[in-house]
Amino acid sequence: MKNIIKDSQLIENYKQTLGGVFSFSELATLFADPHKTSLYRRISELEDEGVLQRFIKGFYVAPNFDIEILNQKICPQSYISFTTVLSENSIIGMKPGNQIDAVKLGKTRIHKSSQWTLRQFGVAEHLIFGFESLNGVNKAAPEKALLDTFYFHQHGVAFPFDVNSEINWKRIDAEIVQIYLQEYKNPKFVAFMNRLMSVNL
Known part of the structure; x- marks a missing residue:
């Protein structure tokens, strides 16, 4: 009981700084517990009390955690894209809801x-x-x-908005798109985007 009160307070003290997202190594440092068995037991007690929830192996979240920070901690080299960014820049009207989409190197997770x-x-x-x-x-x-x-839409990925009708093209900088397209090695995709821009921009 003594540990659960102390540990809960530690989580509360660092929740804002860490966006409510705690890796296993961060919890080990926070609790200064050299014994893995004891550390897992303390984390389990926090889960039972609703102070923490295991998201995936090695990552735990507190209530009202920041999903964007969680994404960054799980995959530090990734970047958030798609619906979240388009919504934040008023390119689409909808909000992303309880889903975050990001881009990373390697296999999709x-x-x-x-x-x-x-x-x-x-x-x-x-x-x-x-x-x-x-x-x-x-x-x-x-x-x-x-x-x-559009790249992933062409690869069969579904998004919670209609890519053909819900994009505000007036908020897109055509010159930047052209610069970025130079990095793509798929000529069919480049041609497809150029056709879209010629119609919409």
């Missing part, structure tokens, strides 16, 4: 909890560009989010 879905779509190394870090979270530029969306 999908992580789910009872409330959240985190999709990390894998690409080749030459397509990891066009993003910046904002408050520790990597986010695509609006034009890269647009290209990511």
